[in-house]
Amino acid sequence: MKRSLSIVLAAALATVAVPALAKNVINVAIVGEPDTLDPMVSTKDVVSIVTQHVVETLYTFDGEWNVAPLLAKDLPKISDDGKTYEIALRDGVSFSDGSKLDSADVVASLERWLKIASRGKTVADKVESVTAKGPLAVEIKMKSPYAPLLSLLAFSNSAAAIYPSEIVPEGDGQIDKVVGTGPYEYGEHVPDQYLQLVPFKGFVPRDEPANGSAGKRGQVPDEIRFIPVPDANTRVEGLVSGQFDFADSLPAESYDRIEKSDKAKPVLLENFGWPVWAINHKAGLLTDKKIREALLAALPFDDMLFAAFGDDKFFKVDGALYPEGWAWHSEEGTKAYNQNDPEKAGELLKEAGYDGTPLRILTSRQYEFHYKMAEVAKQALEAAGFKVQMDVVDWATLGQRRNDPALWDVYITHSPFLPEPALTDMWFPSSRIGWSEPKKDETVDAFVSETDPEKRQALFAKMQAEEYDDVGFIKVGNFNALTGEAKTLQGVTPSPWPHFWDAAKK
Known part of the structure; x- marks a missing residue:
């Protein structure tokens, strides 16, 4: 059959x-x-x-x-x-x-x-x-x-x-x-x-x-x-026409169109997760901490989130790695978040002896908000003195390329807020990004070995502070995810x- x-x-x-x-x-x-x-x-x-x-x-x-x-x-x-x-x-x-x-x-x-x-x-x-x-x-x-x-x-x-x-x-x-x-x-x-x-x-x-x-x-x-429907707008059109019963990862601007449809309805997952810039610590430009600090200083997270989602009902500019209401929420280290300071970034690049090597940003349009964030970031980074190379590929190719540290400096991804921080593998040296820093590694080892909930919360706050200090990876903000389903x-x-x-x- x-x-x-x-x-x-x-x-x-x-x-x-x-x-x-x-x-x-x-x-x-x-x-x-x-x-x-x-x-x-x-x-x-x-x-x-x-x-x-x-x-x-x-x-x-x-x-x-x-x-x-x-x-x-x-x-x-x-x-x-x-x-x-x-x-x-x-x-x-x-x-x-x-x-x-x-x-x-x-x-x-x-x-x-x-x-x-x-x-x-x-x-x-x-x-x-x-x-x-x-x-x-x-x-x-x-x-x-x-x-x-x-x-x-x-x-x-x-x-x-x-x-x-x-x-x-x-x-x-x-x-x-x-x-x-x-x-x-x-x-x-x-x-x-x-x-x-x-x-x-x-x-x-x-x-x-x-x-x-x-x-x-x-x-x-x-x-x-x-x-598989790589184009986000095609997913929307297929949903509202009745071709699909469910469509994943839809653009924020399609909410009203879906809501007015007689065949489909939007489903908003609030406090869904966080877009993240995964940093290559194994090879390339960002193995230099000063250049990582320049990257963090230059990025305009509020502009990036607005470009990605268009309406603040879909996002929040927030540097804490977990939002308020979660046991893991902490403000430790977040003063380094959303500096949006091209002059400071430029000074850090000079201190690092930056030679104009392109910053290679690996992204995809299958998650359209990834690409929109990268476009805004590119302008800000170039204003700060970076030379930027955007490598826009399909999601399957991105998945292959990110396994080779010779091919990228940053790849853009996202994650839901997970119930256990250790489920985010970027904390560990064995992960794809290869982030290893002695002080952070010691804190992470203590965190995963500790069973007392209050002590674990305190250790995670310390992990967050150390993450910002070393720029292990970069959180862009919080976002609500939009999916749609047939009525x-x-x-x-x-x-x-x-x-x-x-x-x-x-």
């Missing part, structure tokens, strides 16, 4: 596929083609949104961002010294290749995650061992207490995904065909047109009521179809990584 369906659809396609045969088909417009279907090897949201339907983790987050069990039977039993985690696995869970989940699968998957995943690498040197303790039990031994461990194991981004041990490659090898335990499996894939997910008939859900990504996961749609769509909970296993059209 899947093969005949793909033939019918391929003949009918123009720019996107229009499903014809399945009863409840959910069409989701995403910003681009996922460059991998293996969530372990990518931090891209577009990868997480798709793959969470197919591949599962030991734990997940509920609707309040609390860690909850998924493939694990319950939350782990943790030793009094905080260094041993005993994890019982659910019995009777199947992979889509027909094999049954057991401890060997978990051990092989977690060992691979610690070696190759950007988030796994942040904790790898703290892990003493991952061992099977029977067919449905696993033990993780830590060298020292590590407070963020469960949050890392629960995150669907650079995920600690669980695969059958038989398909887990050795070393840095890639998985040719991704197999998971989730409610859906991969169906037809026409690159740059659509990726079809179909229900996995052997799926074994949890019994608890659905709560965020936790609890019982359904199989309501007969088909979920992810359609007929129900069962989709607003989230940075929306899932569609309970989605239906009225």
Whole structure:
């Protein structure tokens, strides 16, 4: 059936596929083609949104961002010294290749995650061992207490995904065909047109009521179809015309148009997250701290945010790494934020002996607000004395280039505000940006080892101050994210990584 369906659809396609045969088909417009279907090897949201339907983790987050069990039977039993985690696995869970989940699968998957995943690498040197303790039990031994461990194991981004041990490659090898335990499996894939997910008939859900990504996961749609639509305005037009049931990452200026539509409605995720300039500490111009300080001094964050979002209901000029209301909120170090001082930046460039080497800014128009921020920043940086080179590529190419430190000085990205700061891998020397500074590294090590909440808050405030002092990465501000959905769509909970296993059209 899947093969005949793909033939019918391929003949009918123009720019996107229009499903014809399945009863409840959910069409989701995403910003681009996922460059991998293996969530372990990518931090891209577009990868997480798709793959969470197919591949599962030991734990997940509920609707309040609390860690909850998924493939694990319950939350782990943790030793009094905080260094041993005993994890019982659910019995009777199947992979889509027909094999049954057991401890060997978990051990092989977690060992691979610690070696190759950007988030796994942040904790790898703290892990003493991952061992099977029977067919449905696993033990993780830590060298020292590590407070963020469960949050890392629960995150669907650079995920600690669980695969059958038989398909887990050795070393840095890639998985040719991704197999998971989730409610859906991969169906037809026409690159740059659509990726079809179909229900996995052997799926074994949890019994608890659905709560965020936790609890019982359904199989309501007969088909979920992810359609890569790189142009943001095309995503908007497809939504308001009824072509798409859901569209991700929409421009702020499209809010009114969607609101007036008779077929769609806007969904605003308030206090969603922060745009960030990721700085290359491994190679190039910004390995010089003075030049990083000049960059920070020159950037006009208020102008950048206004250009990106157009209306202050969509953004806030705020230097704190977490907004007010979060336990992690602090004002430490934020005097260095939004200086907008080209003269100071110019003096810092002179002190650094800047020779006119171009500052290479890597960005994409698939997230249009990234590009708009970069355009405004370019003018301000050139006024301060920088020579700027804008490298504008598609999102998949950006994902490839940022892995090579010889190709960029800054790449622009964004992140939701995450419940655990250690989920932001840029804090760790093992991350893609390679930021290592002795004082900061010592504070981060203390932060991840501390279990007392108040002490952790104080340590994070110190981390923030040290981040501003060394210019590890640059927060632009806070923003509200805009998505849109058909008025007929129900069962989709607003989230940075929306899932569609309970989605239906009225």
